[in-house]
Amino acid sequence: MFDERQLSRRxxxxxxxxxxxxxxATGLATARPDDVVELNxxxxxxxxxxxxxxxxxxxxxxxxxGAATIRVPKAAATALADRSEVRYVEANGTVRALAESASxxxxxxxxxxxxxxxxxxxxxxxxxxxxxxxCDHDCLPNVGAGEAVRTCGTNxxxxxxxxxxxxxxxxxxxxxxxxxDCTTGVAPDATLHAVKVLDSxxxxxxxxxxxxIQRTADNGWDVCNLSLGASSGSAxxxxxxxxxxxxxxxxxxxAGASGPCTSCVGYPAAYDEVVAVGATxxxxxxxxxxxxxxxxxxxxxxxxxxxxxxGDDCVVLSGTSMATAHASGVGALLMxxxxxxxxxxxxxxxxxxxxxxxxxEQGEGLVDAAAATGP
Amino acid sequence: MTLESSVTATPDDDRVVFEYTVENxxxxxxxxxxxxxxxxxxxxxDGDDEIWRASDGQMFTQALRTETVDAGDSETFSESWDDPExxxxxxxxxxxxxxxxxARAEFSV
Numbered sequence: 001m002f003d004e005r006q007l008s009r010r011x012x013x014x015x016x017x018x019x020x021x022x023x024x025a026t027g028l029a030t031a032r033p034d035d036v037v038e039l040n041x042x043x044x045x046x047x048x049x050x051x052x053x054x055x056x057x058x059x060x061x062x063x064x065x066g067a068a069t070i071r072v073p074k075a076a077a078t079a080l081a082d083r084s085e086v087r088y089v090e091a092n093g094t095v096r097a098l099a100e101s102a103s104x105x106x107x108x109x110x111x112x113x114x115x116x117x118x119x120x121x122x123x124x125x126x127x128x129x130x131x132x133x134x135c136d137h138d139c140l141p142n143v144g145a146g147e148a149v150r151t152c153g154t155n156x157x158x159x160x161x162x163x164x165x166x167x168x169x170x171x172x173x174x175x176x177x178x179x180x181d182c183t184t185g186v187a188p189d190a191t192l193h194a195v196k197v198l199d200s201x202x203x204x205x206x207x208x209x210x211x212x213i214q215r216t217a218d219n220g221w222d223v224c225n226l227s228l229g230a231s232s233g234s235a236x237x238x239x240x241x242x243x244x245x246x247x248x249x250x251x252x253x254x255a256g257a258s259g260p261c262t263s264c265v266g267y268p269a270a271y272d273e274v275v276a277v278g279a280t281x282x283x284x285x286x287x288x289x290x291x292x293x294x295x296x297x298x299x300x301x302x303x304x305x306x307x308x309x310x311g312d313d314c315v316v317l318s319g320t321s322m323a324t325a326h327a328s329g330v331g332a333l334l335m336x337x338x339x340x341x342x343x344x345x346x347x348x349x350x351x352x353x354x355x356x357x358x359x360x361e362q363g364e365g366l367v368d369a370a371a372a373t374g375p
Numbered sequence: 376m377t378l379e380s381s382v383t384a385t386p387d388d389d390r391v392v393f394e395y396t397v398e399n400x401x402x403x404x405x406x407x408x409x410x411x412x413x414x415x416x417x418x419x420x421d422g423d424d425e426i427w428r429a430s431d432g433q434m435f436t437q438a439l440r441t442e443t444v445d446a447g448d449s450e451t452f453s454e455s456w457d458d459p460e461x462x463x464x465x466x467x468x469x470x471x472x473x474x475x476x477x478a479r480a481e482f483s484v
Contacts, residue, residue, distance in 0.1 A: 131436065166412070166436040202412025202436035209434055229411075230434045237434075254437035257410040266437075289410065289439065319411075319438035 037074050038092045042067045048085035055080045060092075074116065103183040104282050105173070105301025105326055110370035111186040114333055115178065119373040121187025124336035125221040126174055126328060127249075129212045129228065130167030131202055132160050133194035139180035139308045140171055146194035147215045149208045153200050160194040164202050165310045167194060169317055170227045172308030173325035174332065182314035183306045186329025186369055190336065193221055198228060206234035209268075213237065213251075217244035222335035225328040226253040226268055227321035233267030245273035250341040252277060252328040254320035256291040262360070265293035269324075275331075275345060278361065279303065279323035286361045290320055296363040297345075298352050300326035330367045337373065347372055377401025378444070382417075382468040384482035391456045391484060393417050395468035397476050398449035405444045412436035413471045415452035419464050426464065429454040459484045 041052045043066055053059060055077075056070035063069075069092055072080065081089040106112060114120075125144070133143050135157040146160030153163045162168045175185035175192045197212035198204040209228065216224045224244060241251055253274040256266030269276035276295045279287040279302020286292070287302050302323035309315040327348065334344040351372040352365035382395045395415055399405045412435035419427040444450060452468075463483045470476040 164436070166438055169438060198412070198434075198436060203433050204435075206432050206434070227437050228434045229437055230413075230430065232431075234432075256437060257439060267434075317438050321437040324437070 036071050037077055038069065038071050039077055040067060040069050040090045040092045041080065042087040044085045044087060048083075048087075051080065051083050051085060078117070103173070103301075103306050105305050105322070106184050106186060108282070108301055109186070109326055109330065109367050111184070111329065113370035114373045115184070115188060117370070117373065119333045119337065119369070121175065121190030121329070121332040121336045124187060124190040124223065124332040125193060125219075126187065126190050126223040126225060126332050127193045127195045127212075127216040127219070127221045128167055128171055128174065128225045129195045129197050129209065129216070130162075130170055130225070131164035131198040131200070132162035132167045132196040133171045133192060134162050134168045134308070134310055137168060137308055138312055139176040139182055140168070140192065141177050142175055142189065142191050143171070144191040144193050146196065147212065147219070149195065149197045149211045149215070150199050150204065152196065158194075160196040162194070162196075162310060163200040164198065166198070166202050166227070166321065167196070168310055169307045169315065170225060170321055170325045173305060173322055174225060174329045176308055180308070182308055186326055187332035187336070190329075190332040193219070204228065206236055210234070210236045210240035213240035213244050217247040217249050220248075222248075222250060222341075223328050223331045224249050224251045225324060226251065226274065227319075227324045229254050229256050229266035229269055231256065231258060231264070231266055233270065237268050238271050241268055241271050241273040245341065248341050250331045250335060250344050251275065252324055252331055254324040255279070255293075255296060256320055257289040258291045259287070259289045261291060263293040264291045265295040266291060270295045275327060275348065276363070277320060277324045277327045278363070279318070279320045280355065280366060284355050284366070286357055287318065289318075290323075290361075292358075292360045294360055296360055297349055298327055298364055298367050299323060299355070299357075299362045300367045327367050330369045330372050333369060333373050377403075377405060378407075378474060378476045380468070380470070380476040380478040382466055382478040382480045384466050384480050386482065386484055389458055391459055391482065392453065393455070393466055393468065394451055394453045395478060396449050396451045397444070397470060399444040399446055402446050404446060407442050407444055407470070407472045407474060409440040409442070409472050411471060412440075416469050416471060417454045417456075418467045419456055420467060421462060421464055427456055
């Protein structure tokens with residue numbers, strides 16, 4: 001039976017609104033591929049009916065208006081939804097509304113689909129070069145070993161604990177667990193490593209940041225999230241990026257919030273070794289603050305995103321920091337699948353969704369977790 | 376925008392301390408959205424030459440931060456310029472918030 005507790009918040013909201021889930025794997029976000037789910041399927045003609053009934057391990061009910069309620073393994077449901085003669089697939093179940101919905105950004109880049117298909121970042125190591133990460137946040141059970149280039153100031157559970165909040169905000173978007181009420185990370189099973197290079201005010205020196213990048217590489221971690229920057233660069237940080245890139249680290253950096261502006265991508269995002277990430281909003285337009293320029297490689301959701309905060313809290317934030325975290329999350333899904341940093345970077349760009357924005361605004365387009373991890 | 380700003384420069388033994396105050400002189404609360412972890416910046420200029428900038432050599436978090444300044448309230452940011460060369464200078468203080476709240480003051484060391 002389809003256990004109602006396995007419904008994602010997104011499914012719950014759609015179902016209580018009475019809306020029909022369009023063809024696609026939506027509505028089954030938290031089901032594993034082998035889980036049997038109960039669905040209402042709408043189809044066109046005899047071929048559609050045959051496709052639905054053939055896929056079913058159990059037929060619960062047939063309707064005279066081109067629909068049926070069936071039970072199928074989740075993986076088969078995904079395939080069914082992709083068929084042209086299938087008009088819709090919706091989760092069937094008695095559901096109750098919850099107070100909070102998951103992040104629109106997580107849904108928009110189809111991280112729900114990637115996660116449901118089993119791509120959760122398990123085995124990937126993501127370094128978050130930031131103000132630290134809270135050691136004891138219920139939503140962040142996968143925080144691993146950290147590095148303290150700067151040391152946490154007060155009420156710290158580790159030298160790399162977060163005394164500002166920003167690093168914990170970024171960590172939630174990358175890797176909050178699927179049990180988290182606030183949001184779900186793009187790579188909920190990735191190991192998150194705090195590399196504390198920024199102080200309690202969110203400020204760090206060039207040398208400290210370069211040291212954090214170097215330690216990320218020396219630890220052999222896969223992804224280096226750089227939700228930090230400035231309008232002028234540093235030769236030392238650039239050299240550190242080269243050092244890490246040649247040692248297999250996928251570096252992902254925030255374009256910055258100097259917008260509206262042209263040719264204004266900040267550093268270190270603007271360096272060749274770093275994937276520069278701009279921010280989009282819920283309407284798929286470029287966030288007004290997002291810096292643009294030829295270095296932009298991809299864009300990702302960057303406005304009004306719920307994420308984890310200090311004290312087990314949840315906040316809603318905007319910034320290219322948030323966009324960068326989404327892109328790093330997709331990078332983590334790829335590195336967990338065995339991609340090296342060069343191939344992961346190519347894949348991130350090649351599978352991005354073209355939003356029709358100028359190339360110095362969107363780069364290759366919006367990162368797409370499902371396409372990146374798909375066939 | 377109902378923000379008014381001012382900056383002071385106070386030379387000390389081997390440094391100059393700058394204090395930049397932004398006040399909401401309107402009747403309603405003002406929201407100020409900082410573009411990054413940098414709230415305010417200070418530049419010391421000599422004519423057209425920039426001699427020193429507080430934010431040089433640093434990087435900042437890249438999430439927006441919104442703060443509300445209530446009517447009649449003010450916020451003060453301070454920085455110090457260490458080991459200045461003697462001379463006549465101008466300090467230019469700016470808010471990293473898109474708002475036009477620049478303030479200038481001349482001083483000598």
